[in-house]
Amino acid sequence: MPQEILPPLSASVRVKPAGWRFGLRLWLPLFLLWLLLIPLLILALPLLFVGSLIFRFNLWRSLRAANGVLAATRGSQVEVDKRNTRVFIKLH
C-alpha cells in the first residue's frame, strides 16, 4: 500500500514538564486507533450514504479526500520549548 494513502501509524511524543528531572518519551501506536475506528466507520457508512444523498456530495470522493488529509499529516512535527518545559510531537 503506498505511503500516501496511509494515515500516520505512530507518533513520537517527548514531554518534559518544568520541574521534572527527566522527560517522558512516548511512542504512540496510532495504527491501533485506526483499527478501532474502522468498524465504527463501517457502521456509520449507511448514515453517511444517506447524508450524501441529502446534501448531494460524493461520498467516495469525500472519504478519499478526508483520508488524504489524514495521510498528509505524516511527517508533521511540532516542537515547543518554553523555559524548562519541552514538548515534541512527530507523526510517522
Add this chain to the structure above:
Amino acid sequence: MHDNRRQILEMLAQGKINSDEAERLIAALERSDMPALRDTSAVKYLRVLVDANDEQEGPTKVNVRVPMQLLRAGVRLTGVIPDRAREQVNEALRKEGISFDINKLTPDNLEDMIEQLRDLSVDVDNERAKVRVFCE
C-alpha cells in the same frame, strides 16, 4: 526533454549515430535533467520558527514542520465541496473583501503555487519575537 530524446532517436534512425552513441546521449540527457527534477520535488515542508522572549513568560521557541502534502490534500478536499456551498464560501470571502474564487483552486494551480513557494521566506523581527516562515 522529450524533443531532445526524439531528436536522438531520429539521428539513430537516420544512421547519423550508432546505438552506443545514442545510449550515451540519452544518458547524458537524463543526467542533465535530473537536478531540475530534484528541484521540483524539493519543496516538502513548510517550516515555522518562532523565537519569542516575553518578560513574564520568558523565552519560548516553537518549531513547526508541516508537510506540503497537507496543502495538496486540503485543496483536494475543496473538490468535494458542493457547488452551492462553494458559492456561499465565495460570497463570504467577497464580504470580507477577499476576491478569491475557490473554484479556481485546483491541484494543477496549486503545484504552480507550491513551486513559487520555494523562494518564499517571511521574516518578522521585533523586540519580543522573531518569526520565520519558509519552505524546505
